[in-house]
Amino acid sequence: MDEKIRVGVLGPEASFSEIAARKLFPRAEMIYFETISECIEAVPERVEYAVVPIENSLHGTVFETLDAITESGLKICAEKVIPVIHCLVGFGKLEGIEKIISHPQALAQCRKWIRKNLPGAKLEKVSSTSLAAKLVAELSSPSVAAISSREAARVFGLKVIVENIQDSENNATRFVCVSTKDSPRTGRDKTSIVFACRENRPGVLWEALGEFAKRGVNLTKIESRPSKKMLGEYIFYLDFEGHREDEKIKECISSLEKITAFLRILGSYPRDF
Amino acid sequence: MDEKIRVGVLGPEASFSEIAARKLFPRAEMIYFETISECIEAVPERVEYAVVPIENSLHGTVFETLDAITESGLKICAEKVIPVIHCLVGFGKLEGIEKIISHPQALAQCRKWIRKNLPGAKLEKVSSTSLAAKLVAELSSPSVAAISSREAARVFGLKVIVENIQDSENNATRFVCVSTKDSPRTGRDKTSIVFACRENRPGVLWEALGEFAKRGVNLTKIESRPSKKMLGEYIFYLDFEGHREDEKIKECISSLEKITAFLRILGSYPRDF
Numbered sequence: 001m002d003e004k005i006r007v008g009v010l011g012p013e014a015s016f017s018e019i020a021a022r023k024l025f026p027r028a029e030m031i032y033f034e035t036i037s038e039c040i041e042a043v044p045e046r047v048e049y050a051v052v053p054i055e056n057s058l059h060g061t062v063f064e065t066l067d068a069i070t071e072s073g074l075k076i077c078a079e080k081v082i083p084v085i086h087c088l089v090g091f092g093k094l095e096g097i098e099k100i101i102s103h104p105q106a107l108a109q110c111r112k113w114i115r116k117n118l119p120g121a122k123l124e125k126v127s128s129t130s131l132a133a134k135l136v137a138e139l140s141s142p143s144v145a146a147i148s149s150r151e152a153a154r155v156f157g158l159k160v161i162v163e164n165i166q167d168s169e170n171n172a173t174r175f176v177c178v179s180t181k182d183s184p185r186t187g188r189d190k191t192s193i194v195f196a197c198r199e200n201r202p203g204v205l206w207e208a209l210g211e212f213a214k215r216g217v218n219l220t221k222i223e224s225r226p227s228k229k230m231l232g233e234y235i236f237y238l239d240f241e242g243h244r245e246d247e248k249i250k251e252c253i254s255s256l257e258k259i260t261a262f263l264r265i266l267g268s269y270p271r272d273f
Numbered sequence: 274m275d276e277k278i279r280v281g282v283l284g285p286e287a288s289f290s291e292i293a294a295r296k297l298f299p300r301a302e303m304i305y306f307e308t309i310s311e312c313i314e315a316v317p318e319r320v321e322y323a324v325v326p327i328e329n330s331l332h333g334t335v336f337e338t339l340d341a342i343t344e345s346g347l348k349i350c351a352e353k354v355i356p357v358i359h360c361l362v363g364f365g366k367l368e369g370i371e372k373i374i375s376h377p378q379a380l381a382q383c384r385k386w387i388r389k390n391l392p393g394a395k396l397e398k399v400s401s402t403s404l405a406a407k408l409v410a411e412l413s414s415p416s417v418a419a420i421s422s423r424e425a426a427r428v429f430g431l432k433v434i435v436e437n438i439q440d441s442e443n444n445a446t447r448f449v450c451v452s453t454k455d456s457p458r459t460g461r462d463k464t465s466i467v468f469a470c471r472e473n474r475p476g477v478l479w480e481a482l483g484e485f486a487k488r489g490v491n492l493t494k495i496e497s498r499p500s501k502k503m504l505g506e507y508i509f510y511l512d513f514e515g516h517r518e519d520e521k522i523k524e525c526i527s528s529l530e531k532i533t534a535f536l537r538i539l540g541s542y543p544r545d546f
Contacts, residue, residue, distance in 0.1 A: 035381040057499065058340070060333035064381075067331070067441075104400045108308040108337075125400035127377045168340075203486035205495070206479065213476035222478070224495045226330065 004029040008039040008047035014130040014152040020080045020175035021051035040068040040178055049179050051080070056173045058109070061223055066194070066237060069178055069266055076192055076267030078177035085171075086110055088162040089133055089153035092142025097121055097161075101132040102147035110147055112167040133158055174272075182244075182267035189243040190220060190271045195256065195263040196227060196235045204259070205236065211255045212240060215248050243268040277302040281312040281320035287403040287425040293353045293448035294324035313341040313451055322452050324353070329446045331382070334496055339467070339510060342451055342539055349465055349540030351450035358444075359383050361435040362406055362426035365415025370394055370434075374405040375420035383420055385440040406431055447545075455517075455540035462516040463493060465539040469500060469508045471532055478509065484528045485513060488521050516541040 007025050009017040011032025018030055031047050033039040039050045052068075055061045069076065086106055090097065099122045100107070100114065106129050107114070114121065126132050132146035137156040145161060146152075153160050183189070197204045205224075212219060218241045227233035242249040244265055257263055280298050282290040284305030291303055304320050306312040312323045325341075328334045342349065359379055363370065373380070373387065374397045380387070387394060399405050405419035410429040418434060419425075426433050456462070470477045478497075485492060493512045500506035515522040517538055530536055 035384060037381070037384065055333070056336075058336050060328070060336050060496075063329075063331050063333050108310070111308055111310065127398035202489045202491045205492060206482045206486035209479045209482065213479035216475045218475045219478060219497070222495055222497045223333075224492070 005049070006031055006047040008033055008042045008050040010034075010036065010039060010052070012128060012130050012134065014133070014149065014155040015128060016082055016084065016149065016173060017051055017053065017175065019149065019151050020053075020082045020173075021049075021177075023080050023082070024051060024078055024177055025049070036062065036064045037068045040065070040072055040074065043072070043074055043178060044180050049077075049177050051175050051177050053173050054079075054176045056084075057170050058168065059105070061237070063225065065176070066266075069176075070194060070264060072178075074178045074180060075182035076176045076269055077179045077181060077183045078269050079190070079272045080175045080177070081172050081272050082175060083172045084109075084166065085149065085164055086129075086147050086166045087150050087153060087160045088145050088165055089148050089158040089160055090136050090142070090145035091140060091159060092145070092161070094118070094161055096142050097145045098143040099124060100145050100147060101126055101135055103127065103129045103132065106132075106147045109166045109168065109171060113165040117162075130155075177269075183269040185243045185245055185268075186270045188271050189241070189246075189268050190239055191242060191244050191249060191268040192237070192239050192266040193253070193263060194235060194237050194266060195260040196233065198259055198261045200233055205234075208236070208256060208259060211252045215252055217242055217248060217252055241271070278322070279304055279320040281306055281315045281323040283307075283309065283312060283325070285401060285403050285407070287406070287422065287428040288401060289355055289357065289422065289446060290324055290326065290448065292422065292424050293355045293446075294322075294450075296353050296355070297324060297351055297450055298322070309335065309337045310341045313338070313345055313347065316345070316347055316451060317453050322350075322450050324448050324450050326446050327352075327449045329357075330443050331441065332378070334510070336498065338449070339539075342449075343467060343537060345451075347451045347453060348455035349449045349542055350452045350454060350456045351542050352463070352545045353448045353450070354445050354545050355448060356445045357382075357439065358422065358437055359402075359420050359439045360423050360426060360433045361418050361438055362421050362431040362433055363409050363415070363418035364413060364432060365418070365434070367391070367434055369415050370418045371416040372397060373418050373420060374399055374408055376400065376402045376405065379405075379420045382439045382441065382444060386438040390435075403428075450542075456542040458516045458518055458541075459543045461544050462514070462519075462541050463512055463544045464515060464517050464522060464541040465510070465512050466526070466536060467508060467510050467539060468529065468533040468536040469506065471534045473506055477532070478507075481509070481529060481532060484525045488525055490515055490521060490525055514544070
């Protein structure tokens with residue numbers, strides 16, 4: 001038990017993936033990857049767990065993550081929702097800032113704030129908010145700031161000049177933890193499945209959802225996606241309350257299997273919200 | 274009728290947004306914007322139409338677009354699906370390439386191809402694939418290539434060294450055209466709506482979908498999203514076949530209105546696929 005748990009996250013250091021992973025594994029050794037697929041493919045040889053983004057409240061579902069989990073045969077064993085709080089970080093004061101460095105999405109998410117508070121600032125785009133913080137730390141000039149998380153500011157020794165500068169209050173990312181096994185029952189669980197219906201006709205999804213409705217199972221997410229194989233064919237991603245070992249959920253799944261062309265349980269895990 | 278139609282797209286020149294807009298408006302004047310919100314807010318004062326991405330087969334729904342359309346009160350009047358075909362573009366031959374410049378997503382989407390064909394190449398991340406093509410054109414060196422679209426290569430005078438290098442065959446982006454009005458009936462239409470149910474209990478979505486199922490209306494997309502107001506409250510985005518002026522669709526909508534807390538028709542428009 002001396003050996004540290006290794007957890008794969010998207011780099012660089014102090015990324016939102018690492019923030020999420022630290023909530024689940026405070027003392028683990030973090031291994032940084034460039035892409036979500038590489039991170040998931042590293043389980044179980046290089047890391048025991050991978051913590052990867054699965055949806056964002058502004059940018060939607062990360063299908064790259066769902067595809068990689070489905071292909072790998074790995075299971076979701078935990079989830080963690082992290083609010084995305086953008087901060088203006090650097091060395092100087094608000095008044096002296098002439099240039100802001102950040103990820104294009106972060107710059108877009110703080111557009112109204114920048115327009116109001118630093119209308120003359122030059123914007124420079126880089127590939128991540130934590131890289132922006134790192135660059136500002138290296139430049140060490142009071143006229144250059146980054147938009148990043150509070151954690152990235154701390155890691156790179158920067159001051160938080162203004163906190164919470166994003167235009168929308170509803171910016172959060174849901175991360176999942178992927179491993180070789182899912183989680184045992186806790187009584188407050190969620191299950192994620194993916195399935196395709198056997199026929200493509202009006203009402204077939206309605207029939208599938210009826211299996212959950214008539215057993216009083218609450219859905220927490222539904223999403224359709226065109227199948228890769230045929231135009232007009234769809235696959236569905238469903239999250240619902242309950243564990244795959246609950247009697248009611250077992251019944252839902254086995255009824256659903258009668259009308260689906262394929263069905264895969266991505267995992268049962270404790271609910272984070 | 275001498276004056277050109279102005280269409281807002283995400284810049285820079287030769288972006289995938291411009292490619293989509295050109296399919297809908299071959300001779301329009303394109304006005305470039307930095308963010309989706311700015312592009313949509315420019316309608317109708319600065320541009321007659323905005324063409325913006327609404328979902329990608331790998332990266333999911335662009336909620337920024339759905340939010341901006343919903344807030345603006347504008348309507349979706351057309352859709353266009355554009356396959357994302359990544360090319361290695363530049364001046365030299367495959368053998369001599371030492372550095373590849375592109376958007377982080379494009380580099381990630383071509384990861385396996387790069388690993389196999391240019392394992393030693395240095396990767397440089399920039400904020401768009403068309404900017405990458407532009408930078409390579411300026412550098413004018415046979416050892417530096419970009420990953421971009423064929424169109425961006427053409428615009429910036431680059432050679433397509435290898436076409437179709439993305440790892441997944443199923444990479445396409447759906448764009449919508451936004452304006453002050455939606456489209457008249459063509460007989461082959463689609464309608465997009467957003468709604469929230471009045472109650473949050475198991476089965477309420479199932480009842481809502483029953484209105485479509487019992488009238489034989491085919492759904493083409495469904496997605497749930499946590500409401501901004503309350504945890505556990507959801508809003509739903511639905512695309513289905515038919516026009517809001519079709520008798521059957523009118524019935525669906527008015528039945529749905531009885532069980533929804535709010536419902537908004539985002540527009541009816543001809544189906545692209």
